[in-house]
Amino acid sequence: MTQFGRQLGIGPTDNTSDQRTPRKPLRLIPSVARESFVPVVPARYVMRTHEWDMTRIAPGRPRGDGTPIEVKGTLRNENGTPIRDALIEIWNANHHGRYRHVEDASGLQLDENFFGMGRVVTDEDGNYCFWTISPGAYLARPDIGRWRPKHIHLSVSGGSARLITQMYFPDEPNNASDPMAILMGDGFENNIGKPYETSDLDVDEGYRFDIVVGGRNATFFE
Amino acid sequence: MTQDNGSNLLKATNEDTSGPFFPIYFQDESLEDLTVLGPGIVGAPSGQHIILCGRVLDRHGNLANGVLMEFWQANAKGIYNSPDNLGHPDLDPWFNGYGRLRSASGEYKFCTIMPGASDNRAPNITITLFSDGISRIVTQVFFEGHKANETDPVLKSLGTDDQARLIARHGGHTDGGAEIYLLDIVMAGANETPFFDDFES
Numbered sequence: 001m002t003q004f005g006r007q008l009g010i011g012p013t014d015n016t017s018d019q020r021t022p023r024k025p026l027r028l029i030p031s032v033a034r035e036s037f038v039p040v041v042p043a044r045y046v047m048r049t050h051e052w053d054m055t056r057i058a059p060g061r062p063r064g065d066g067t068p069i070e071v072k073g074t075l076r077n078e079n080g081t082p083i084r085d086a087l088i089e090i091w092n093a094n095h096h097g098r099y100r101h102v103e104d105a106s107g108l109q110l111d112e113n114f115f116g117m118g119r120v121v122t123d124e125d126g127n128y129c130f131w132t133i134s135p136g137a138y139l140a141r142p143d144i145g146r147w148r149p150k151h152i153h154l155s156v157s158g159g160s161a162r163l164i165t166q167m168y169f170p171d172e173p174n175n176a177s178d179p180m181a182i183l184m185g186d187g188f189e190n191n192i193g194k195p196y197e198t199s200d201l202d203v204d205e206g207y208r209f210d211i212v213v214g215g216r217n218a219t220f221f222e
Numbered sequence: 223m224t225q226d227n228g229s230n231l232l233k234a235t236n237e238d239t240s241g242p243f244f245p246i247y248f249q250d251e252s253l254e255d256l257t258v259l260g261p262g263i264v265g266a267p268s269g270q271h272i273i274l275c276g277r278v279l280d281r282h283g284n285l286a287n288g289v290l291m292e293f294w295q296a297n298a299k300g301i302y303n304s305p306d307n308l309g310h311p312d313l314d315p316w317f318n319g320y321g322r323l324r325s326a327s328g329e330y331k332f333c334t335i336m337p338g339a340s341d342n343r344a345p346n347i348t349i350t351l352f353s354d355g356i357s358r359i360v361t362q363v364f365f366e367g368h369k370a371n372e373t374d375p376v377l378k379s380l381g382t383d384d385q386a387r388l389i390a391r392h393g394g395h396t397d398g399g400a401e402i403y404l405l406d407i408v409m410a411g412a413n414e415t416p417f418f419d420d421f422e423s
């Protein structure tokens with residue numbers, strides 16, 4: 001007998017969400033098969049040493065347009081156990097709202113000093129830290145004037161933990177109308193970086209973003 | 223840290239869509255073909271080479287462009303390279319079992335070996351899907367012609383129509399001897415692929 005889990009929501013005013021969100025409720029996994037549903041990502045990363053500093057495309061180069069920021073936090077599972085040696089892949093739009101991605105057809109301005117993609121690995125205690133340029137918001141639905149609020153994409157993989165999420169910024173005017181934020185409801189608070197003082201650092205703003213990877217997968221092999 | 227009401231669990235960060243611009247820059251060809259160890263390296267995982275390929279489609283039957291797909295499977299002897307199996311004699315040192323690719327068009331092709339049957343499972347591959355408009359969704363794909371499909375607990379938990387939507391059809395073989403298996407994944411709509419809830423299960 002099929003048993004059902006969550007029914008996924010469709011993001012309001014998001015055409016792609018309408019086209020791609022499964023309409024049937026998710027099925028529960030029979031318990032005898034549960035363990036085989038837990039992918040384990042082998043620790044094997046390729047990256048350059050400067051990728052933690054996305055404010056410039058290479059060491060010694062000028063900084064990109066806009067506000068340099070630091071983002072840091074701790075990666076844990078729901079039990080509070082730090083997830084060490086996890087790969088965090090980061091991508092965000094430049095100050096003008098443009099990605100250096102071949103499929104970004106927005107026509108917004110590229111920045112010759114901003115790359116917008118970087119990778120970091122969590123330390124022994126699950127901590128991570130990177131610098132980037134504060135991203136611009138961009139108009140996602142010109143026809144109805146809906147913007148995507150400023151956000152940074154983060155993809156986390158480490159052991160059996162897997163999460164793709166976005167960090168948003170506090171008090172942004174477009175947060176309230178964002179389809180994914182609407183789906184998160186009150187939980188959206190959890191996806192907003194918490195500002196901190198950076199007067200002693202070579203960046204203008206700091207945001208703490210602690211990440212908790214939910215679900216049993218992340219604790220399966222704890 | 224915020225706490226869940228009435229439990230000691232931390233509140234999970236919400237999953238969110240990958241958006242359309244997951245960096246192609248992060249691609250790793252060695253995760254798209256698990257039969258090859260890397261440039262210039264002598265050695266190979268054991269097992270029958272297979273190619274799992276097909277299309278990822280949306281509610282209107284159109285290709286879902288810009289999908290990120292991840293794969294997880296046991297080795298040819300049915301052993302997963304998970305921490306619980308550390309030191310298992312049947313682990314294949316040349317096979318991790320984790321693959322990843324990003325398809326610009328929505329058509330995909332993953333080169334690997336046929337997984338062995340583990341415990342009371344039929345050979346299967348877990349597929350994790352990310353794309354614009356959705357957060358992470360997961361399912362498992364099976365292979366036409368395996369007797370164990372009839373007794374697999376995941377397949378048995380589904381109706382006949384849904385079972386068929388998870389069984390890849392055999393589509394001949396390549397000149398190099400790899401068996402081809404075809405599976406379209408339908409993200410939404412009438413012929414929707416069954417997806418599973420690995421949060422609540």
Ligand SMILES: [Fe+2]
Binds near residue numbers: 151153241243
């Ligand atoms: Fe984005």
